[in-house]
Amino acid sequence: MAVVCFIVAGFLVGGVIQLVRSGATKFSVGLVGVLAALAVAGGVAWMLPGGDS
Template sequence: MAAVLPTLLLILAGVLVGGTWSLYRHGASRGAIVITALLAVLATASGVLWLLPGEGS
């Protein structure tokens, strides 16, 4: 049950990467592409960091 949130974050990251690629292919504005890509990186980093062992429970 503890791995649900990181899994959802990584799924979200995959959707955002696909969205970034789609925006790029359709010639969207650079701002939209950059924002979507940054959100994908943030979701990926959050999901991976959540899975790292630490001092938490």
């Protein structure tokens, strides 16, 4: 599941790059950036030991 979180984060980071290039609003860039950060944090948290596999 951690791999899926990292894949989603990769797509979202790509989306942030495209939004910046297209001149989107700061709100939309920030929102997608926060979602990407949450996906990375979820992937890292999923890989931490001590969970329920």
